[in-house]
Each structure stands twice: as C-alpha cells, then as structure tokens.
Amino acid sequence: MKIGRVAGTVVSTISHPTFDARRLLLCDILSPGGEPTGDYTIAADAIDAGVGDTVLILDEGSSARQIIGESVAPIRAMVVGVIDEIDLA
Amino acid sequence: MKIGRVAGTVVSTISHPTFDARRLLLCDILSPGGEPTGDYTIAADAIDAGVGDTVLILDEGSSARQIIGESVAPIRAMVVGVIDEIDLA
Amino acid sequence: MKIGRVAGTVVSTISHPTFDARRLLLCDILSPGGEPTGDYTIAADAIDAGVGDTVLILDEGSSARQIIGESVAPIRAMVVGVIDEIDLA
Amino acid sequence: MKIGRVAGTVVSTISHPTFDARRLLLCDILSPGGEPTGDYTIAADAIDAGVGDTVLILDEGSSARQIIGESVAPIRAMVVGVIDEIDLA
C-alpha cells in the first residue's frame, strides 16, 4: 500500500452499478515523509474520506472487492483507511 | 485509475472475437493538472470515446471484463468513462 | 497494451510444454511516435511476428491464456497483433 | 520480491477483520547493496518484524493470502521473512 493525500474528486459516468453511490478520489501519492512524489491515482472511496485526508491506498482488485464485500466490482485502487499516525520508532 | 486523453486509434488484427467490434484507443496519460506525463497506454474502448476526450483508464483485466459483462475477454486496460469534472476542493 | 518492435528472439529451455512450439520475442517498447523508450519485454509469440514488426504487446497472464485458448499456460506478456496503422486523428 | 528495511508502523483503521491483529509496516525498499532506493511500500506483517530489520517483501495478493493461510484477505504487499544473509558468491 501507499500513502496518499486526497486532492479532490473525479466526476465521471461509469456504466456499472458499483460506481452509482461511490465517489472517485484523486489522490496524490506521498513519500513516507509526507511529501508529494509526483505520482497519483484515482481510487474508489471505501471510507468516506475528505479532501486533505492522509489515507492508505490499496492497489489490487481482489483486495478492493473484499474490502467492500462485493465479489464482483470493477475496482482496482481503493482508499481503505485514514492514516492516524506513522510511527517511525 | 489514471486520467487519459484519447490521442487516436490503433488498427491491428487480433484473433479473438472480443476485439471484432471494439476499438483500441491510444491514450496519453495525464497528470492531475491535465498535462501529458509522457506515459501512454493502448486501451479497449467501453464507452465510444472520441479523440481528444479526457477519460478514465482502468488497468486491471478482471475489472475490464466486468465492465463489458464478459467473463472471458483478453483485455487489461480499458477506457471506462469520460471525465466530466475534476473537483479540487 | 503497449506498442513494441520485435528486435529478435530469445532461445531458452523452459520446462513447460507451453513453450515447446512457441517463440519468445525480445521487443523494444516504443512511444506513440515510434521511438524506443528504453524499456523492453520478452513476450511469447501468438501471431508468428517477424523481426522489425511493430506489434501490440498485452501484459496480463489471464488475457494471454485466453488469446492462445489454453487455460493453463505460464505466460504473462504476449505479442497479440501486428499494428497496421496508428490513426492520430 | 524486494529487499526492505522496516522504518516504522502505520496506524490506520481499516474496516476488515484481517487487519484487526496485524500490524502495517512502513518499509523502505533497498538496493541489493543495502542502500535505500527512494521507493517504499506499506506491507502487512506476517512475521512479527521489528523496526530496523532487513526483510523480504512479497508483493502479490494471492501469495500474501497463502502465507497467512487465509483465502480471503485484502492484502497485497506482505513482509514474509527476515533476511539472514545475502550471499554474493
């Protein structure tokens, strides 16, 4: 998984019911230190994340489908959690 | 998913019925700000997109097969939606 | 999928019947404009492509297995078509 | 697989029982010579690794699920072993 920061939402019409009530989040990929890497992804939202949130992004379709509990869903990248803390011990 | 811009179409003979009536779109991968990243992909068209359209590109075979409703189809990257708006709140 | 140019063949003994009668093609990955990107892949040949041909390279195992009609085959990257034309409208 | 060094732990609430008792490890990806590459991943912990450990990171969901013996688990990257020695003969 990668660390992301929610930069905004993407509005698009995708003809599949999985997307009917699910937001697409434009997320900048961050470094461990919290700096933008220049990379990004558009991920489906599993947690009602807000713009500016630092989040965990999981980039595997099978895992994404398990998180939302749907065996059939055309999703690969998903925002699966808000990051509460990164503990560099 | 990534943001793409349809740059053209690719004409090729692929011996699989999935491709008989489906266009292959050459798409430049864009940054969140809409600039070309230098990367590209050739994606199957699920939405009858046109050259110049800003689109959503989904790059997973299982998801692509679900979008078109075929359990068997040799596709990985697919254009799944036209992007109507990117809302950077 | 990516655009490739067949640069040569790779001779190797792989102990799996899928490879008994199937050539492995060393392909340079090209940009949309036809320039080498510096990246390459070694792909199984599904179409009897020749050196110098501009081809479509599909990089997903499930898709590769569907193209050759074998449900069991240890292949990920495959040359699936000769590119006849790239139409940048 | 890649060589990683555990840099810390990530605290996040992911609503799936797989993560209830499983730590998420922030791992820097190392070169064969043990230098940071600048890349990183957040991987689930299968071995109770500690900060500073040099570890093996396996980045495939199906494999991760087999390592922990759960057929259903939304995991892709996993720390699967501590590296005892790299023998450059």
Place this chain on the structure above:
Amino acid sequence: MKIGRVAGTVVSTISHPTFDARRLLLCDILSPGGEPTGDYTIAADAIDAGVGDTVLILDEGSSARQIIGESVAPIRAMVVGVIDEIDLA
C-alpha cells in the same frame, strides 16, 4: 519476461513449505544488450541456476505456480530458464 543475471542467493526463513527446498536468487535485471539496468528482483529458482547465469525471469504468480506444478505456492517472480542465446536478426 525480463533478462536477469544471478548475482547471489538470499537466505531467509519463510514459514511456508514451498520455500523449504527452493533457493531464492538475487537477480540483476539486464538490458537487451546485457548491461545492468539498476533494477533487481529476488526470484524463486525453478531450474537450479548458478551465480553468473543469464536467465529468464517471469514475474506473475499464476505462471510461477504452473511452472513448478503447484497450484498453491506463494511465489510471484521465478527464474524459469537459462538463456542460451539472444538472436538479434
């Protein structure tokens, strides 16, 4: 697939029987011309390759499992053949 050169072996304890009698090979990824690219992978050995061998590396779990004939094995990258010749016609 990519061209690799076996640089050494990695010693690690992975708690899964697949790895009990299988070496892990540290492989530098080579360019088509045989130069190191700077990238590497740690791959399971399917062919008893030796240090210095130029090999084919297949990076897909499903394929790796087919090569070794085990439907359950937590492996993604595998050394599947020694390269005897690269024929740039």
